Amino acid sequence: MKKIGLIIIFLLFLPVLILGQENAAARRSASMSIKGSVKEKSTRKAIPGAEVTILGKGTITTDIFGDFKIQAQVGDELVISHDTFNTVRYTIVDGQRIDIEVDDHPVVKKSKIASEKKRESTYQKNLKAAKGALKKDAATSIEYITNALETVRDDDPSSDNKKAELFETLADIYRHWKQPDLAESNYLMSLKNRANTTVKIKLGNAQLENKNFQGALNTFSQLERSRLNSEQKVKVYQGLGDSYKGLQNFANARLNYNKALSISQRKGFDDIVISLNSLLAGVLQEEGNTRDAEGYLDNSVQLADQKDKKTSARQRAVAADFYNKSNRFDKEIQLRKEALEDIEEIQEQEITSGVAPVEEDNALTPQVQNYKIARAFAAQEEYDEAIPYLEESIKEAESKNDLIVQKDATRKLGEVYREKGELEKASNAFKEYEVIIDKLYIQKDQEISQAARFSRELAQRANRITTLEKDRELNEARYELAFASQQLINQQSLRQQNVIYFLIGLTLLLLLAAYLMFRNMKQQRYANNLLALKSLRSQMNPHFIFNALNSVNTFIATSDERTANRYLTDFSLLMRAVLENSEEDFIPLEKEIELLRLYVQLEHFRFQDKFEYTVEVDSEIDVNEYMIPPMLLQPYVENAVWHGLRYKSEKGILSIRFQKITSDSIEITIMDNGIGRKKSKELKTQNQKLQKSRGMGNIKKRIAILNKMYKDKVDVFISDLENDQEGTQVKLMLKKDK
CATH class of the missing domain: 3.30.565.10 (Histidine kinase-like ATPase, C-terminal domain)
Structure with a gap:
C-alpha cells in the first residue's frame, strides 16, 4: 500500500516538475538586458573604454562611468579586456547586475606609477623655478607656472591643492610687478580651488592696491569672522583700516588700526607697531587732530631708532612728510637731515662690505632727501641754505640716472635763483631743465614701449593659462553632461522608487496614527473605568x-x-x-x-x-x-x-x-x-x-x-x-x- 501511495504522489507532482524544467529552460534560452560596470579593485575608479565581448555575438565598450549594457543569455561568457588590466572572463548565471573588479596590469601599473612620479617631479621643479624668478623676470616666472599647470591631471587627488598653489604664485607675480587687477583675479582662482586664509588676506591687499576699497572691505570683513592667529588678526584689522581710510571713513579706520596696534604691542610685533603708529598719525591728521597725530608719529620715530638704520631712516622720512603737510618746516628739515645721515651710513656699509645694495625704496635716496630739504628751506625763503642741497640732489640724481628727481631739483634751483634775482643762473638752470625734460621724454617713451611689450608678454602667457583652464572646464562640462545623461536614464526608476517609498511611508504614518488613536482610546477607556470604579467604591450600601x-x-x-x-x-x-x-x-x-x-x-x-x-x-x-x-x-x-x-x-x-x-x-x-x-x-x-x-x-x-x-x-x-x-x-x- 505504501508503494502504491508513493507512486500516486509521484504521478501527481510529475507535471509540476516537467513544467518547472520547461520554465527554467525557457529562462536560460531567453535573451536578457544585462547591466554592469568595470572598475579598479584597489581604487574603485571607473574604467571607460573597456571592451565587453560575447563570443560570436558582438562587442560594446564601457562609458565614461565604466558602465555597460548588453543583450545576453544565461550561460554566455563575457570577455572584458583593456590595455590597463589583464583580460577577465565572466559567465552569466542570472539577470542581475554585474560589477567587474579588475587588477592593474603589472607593467601598465608600474608605468603609471613612474609617470605620476615624473609629473610630480616636473611640477615641483617648475613651481620652485617660478618662485625663484618671481622678482627677476615676470615672463619667465609665468612660463614656469604654465609648465607646472600642464602637469596637473584632473584624476590627481591633489589637483585642487596644486592649482590653488599655482594660481596663488601667479597672483604673487602680478602683484610684485604692479599688476593688482590680474593679481586679484588669480587670487580668486586660487581660493576657488582651495579656501586659504593667507591667500584671502593677499586678495584683500591686492584689492587695496587696485583702489577697490569696497571689495577689500568685504574681503577683510569676511576674514574678521574667521578663526585667525594673532599675526593674521593684525593683518586683517590693518586691511580693514586701510579700506575704511580709502573710503574716507576715518573713524572706523582709526578703530581698526587701534585693534591691530593693541595685538601687535601685546605680541611684540615691533615693525608693525611702528607702521601702525604712522598710519594712525596719518588718519588723525586727516581728521584735523594734529596734536594726537604728532604723539603717534613721535612714538613711531622713537621705536624706529631702536631698530636698524634703514627702518630708522624710513620712519624719519615718513615723519618729515607729515610735518611738511603741517608746514612745520624746521621739524621736517631736522628729520630729513637725520634720515640723510642714516642713508649715507647704510651706503658706506654696503660699499665696505662689498654686498650688492638691496632694491631700495625711492624715498630713501640721498637725491630725494636733499631735494626735499632744499624745498623746505625754499618754503621759508632761506634760499642760500636751499641751493647747496639742490645742487647735491642734482649731482646724486645724475650719477644714478634718476631723471625725475634731477628734473624737479633743477627746476626748483631755477626758481630759487629767480627769487634771489640771479636771473642768469636761473636762465641756465631752466635751460638745463629743458634738456632733462627731453631726456626724460625719451626715457618715458622707452618705458612705455617696454611696458607695452611686457604687458603683451604677460597677456600671451595669461591667455595660455586661461586656455588650459578652459580646456579643463570643457572636460569637466563633458563629464557633467555624461553624468546628467546617466541621471536621466535612471530618473524614471528613481521616481518609481520614490513613489513606492512615499506610499510605504504614508502607510506607516497611517498605521502609526491608527495605533496612537487606538492607544489614546484605550487609555481613555481605562481612565473612564478607573473613574467608574472610584465612583462605585464610594457608594457604600445606604x-x-x-x-x-x-x-x-x-x-x-x-x-x-x-x-x-x-x-x-x-x-x-x-x-x-x-x-x-x-x-x-x-x-x-x-x-x-x-x-x-x-x-x-x-x-x-x-x-x-x-x-x-x-x-x-x-x-x-x-x-x-x-x-x-x-x-x-x-x-x-x-x-x-x-x-x-x-x-x-x-x-x-x-x-x-x-x-x-x-x-x-x-x-x-x-x-x-x-x-x-x-x-x-x-x-x-x-x-x-x-x-x-x-x-x-x-x-x-x-x-x-x-x-x-x-x-x-x-x-x-x-x-x-x-x-x-x-x-x-x-x-x-x-x-x-x-
Missing part, C-alpha cells in the same frame, strides 16, 4: 448604614447602653476599614476576610435569633498572594441576611468558605438556607419594589469593569440551593495576579 444606626438607636431606647456602645464600636471599626481601602482597586484577600468577619459579626449581633454563621479559610491558601476588590463580598452576604435568613421562621445558617481550586485560583462560596430568591421577591412591599437596590447593581458593574481591565479576574455564579427553591448559593472564582 441600607446597611441606615439599619446599623437604627439598631444603635433601638439599643439606646431600651436603655441597653452597653450593647449600643459595643455595636457602635464594631460599626466604627468597619467604617474606618472601609474608608481606608476606598481608594484601592485591590486589597489583599486577608484584609477582605477581616472586613467580611467584622461585617457578619455586626449583622449576627442584630439578628442573633435568626441565624448562625461560619467563615472557613482553606489552610492551603496564602491569603496574601491573592488580591480582591474591597467590599466585593459584602453585598452578597448582606443579601443573604436581609432577603433570605431574616424572614426564616426557624434559625438559619450562613456559610462562607474559601477553598483552593488550582495553583492560581480559589473558589469563594457564600451559602444560606434562607427563604430563597423567589419568596423574597413575593414578600417585598410595594415601597421596596419601587426602590432601586444599589448594592447588587453596583457589584455587578464593578465586576464587569474589573474583568475588562484585568482579563476575567473574577467570575460570579448565583444559584438556588434546594429543589423547592429555598436557600441561595453564590460562588466567586478569584484568580491570582500573574
Whole structure:
C-alpha cells in the first residue's frame, strides 16, 4: 500500500516538475538586458573604454562611468579586456547586475606609477623655478607656472591643492610687478580651488592696491569672522583700516588700526607697531587732530631708532612728510637731515662690505632727501641754505640716472635763483631743465614701449593659462553632461522608487496614527473605568448604614447602653476599614476576610435569633498572594441576611468558605438556607419594589469593569440551593495576579 501511495504522489507532482524544467529552460534560452560596470579593485575608479565581448555575438565598450549594457543569455561568457588590466572572463548565471573588479596590469601599473612620479617631479621643479624668478623676470616666472599647470591631471587627488598653489604664485607675480587687477583675479582662482586664509588676506591687499576699497572691505570683513592667529588678526584689522581710510571713513579706520596696534604691542610685533603708529598719525591728521597725530608719529620715530638704520631712516622720512603737510618746516628739515645721515651710513656699509645694495625704496635716496630739504628751506625763503642741497640732489640724481628727481631739483634751483634775482643762473638752470625734460621724454617713451611689450608678454602667457583652464572646464562640462545623461536614464526608476517609498511611508504614518488613536482610546477607556470604579467604591450600601444606626438607636431606647456602645464600636471599626481601602482597586484577600468577619459579626449581633454563621479559610491558601476588590463580598452576604435568613421562621445558617481550586485560583462560596430568591421577591412591599437596590447593581458593574481591565479576574455564579427553591448559593472564582 505504501508503494502504491508513493507512486500516486509521484504521478501527481510529475507535471509540476516537467513544467518547472520547461520554465527554467525557457529562462536560460531567453535573451536578457544585462547591466554592469568595470572598475579598479584597489581604487574603485571607473574604467571607460573597456571592451565587453560575447563570443560570436558582438562587442560594446564601457562609458565614461565604466558602465555597460548588453543583450545576453544565461550561460554566455563575457570577455572584458583593456590595455590597463589583464583580460577577465565572466559567465552569466542570472539577470542581475554585474560589477567587474579588475587588477592593474603589472607593467601598465608600474608605468603609471613612474609617470605620476615624473609629473610630480616636473611640477615641483617648475613651481620652485617660478618662485625663484618671481622678482627677476615676470615672463619667465609665468612660463614656469604654465609648465607646472600642464602637469596637473584632473584624476590627481591633489589637483585642487596644486592649482590653488599655482594660481596663488601667479597672483604673487602680478602683484610684485604692479599688476593688482590680474593679481586679484588669480587670487580668486586660487581660493576657488582651495579656501586659504593667507591667500584671502593677499586678495584683500591686492584689492587695496587696485583702489577697490569696497571689495577689500568685504574681503577683510569676511576674514574678521574667521578663526585667525594673532599675526593674521593684525593683518586683517590693518586691511580693514586701510579700506575704511580709502573710503574716507576715518573713524572706523582709526578703530581698526587701534585693534591691530593693541595685538601687535601685546605680541611684540615691533615693525608693525611702528607702521601702525604712522598710519594712525596719518588718519588723525586727516581728521584735523594734529596734536594726537604728532604723539603717534613721535612714538613711531622713537621705536624706529631702536631698530636698524634703514627702518630708522624710513620712519624719519615718513615723519618729515607729515610735518611738511603741517608746514612745520624746521621739524621736517631736522628729520630729513637725520634720515640723510642714516642713508649715507647704510651706503658706506654696503660699499665696505662689498654686498650688492638691496632694491631700495625711492624715498630713501640721498637725491630725494636733499631735494626735499632744499624745498623746505625754499618754503621759508632761506634760499642760500636751499641751493647747496639742490645742487647735491642734482649731482646724486645724475650719477644714478634718476631723471625725475634731477628734473624737479633743477627746476626748483631755477626758481630759487629767480627769487634771489640771479636771473642768469636761473636762465641756465631752466635751460638745463629743458634738456632733462627731453631726456626724460625719451626715457618715458622707452618705458612705455617696454611696458607695452611686457604687458603683451604677460597677456600671451595669461591667455595660455586661461586656455588650459578652459580646456579643463570643457572636460569637466563633458563629464557633467555624461553624468546628467546617466541621471536621466535612471530618473524614471528613481521616481518609481520614490513613489513606492512615499506610499510605504504614508502607510506607516497611517498605521502609526491608527495605533496612537487606538492607544489614546484605550487609555481613555481605562481612565473612564478607573473613574467608574472610584465612583462605585464610594457608594457604600445606604441600607446597611441606615439599619446599623437604627439598631444603635433601638439599643439606646431600651436603655441597653452597653450593647449600643459595643455595636457602635464594631460599626466604627468597619467604617474606618472601609474608608481606608476606598481608594484601592485591590486589597489583599486577608484584609477582605477581616472586613467580611467584622461585617457578619455586626449583622449576627442584630439578628442573633435568626441565624448562625461560619467563615472557613482553606489552610492551603496564602491569603496574601491573592488580591480582591474591597467590599466585593459584602453585598452578597448582606443579601443573604436581609432577603433570605431574616424572614426564616426557624434559625438559619450562613456559610462562607474559601477553598483552593488550582495553583492560581480559589473558589469563594457564600451559602444560606434562607427563604430563597423567589419568596423574597413575593414578600417585598410595594415601597421596596419601587426602590432601586444599589448594592447588587453596583457589584455587578464593578465586576464587569474589573474583568475588562484585568482579563476575567473574577467570575460570579448565583444559584438556588434546594429543589423547592429555598436557600441561595453564590460562588466567586478569584484568580491570582500573574
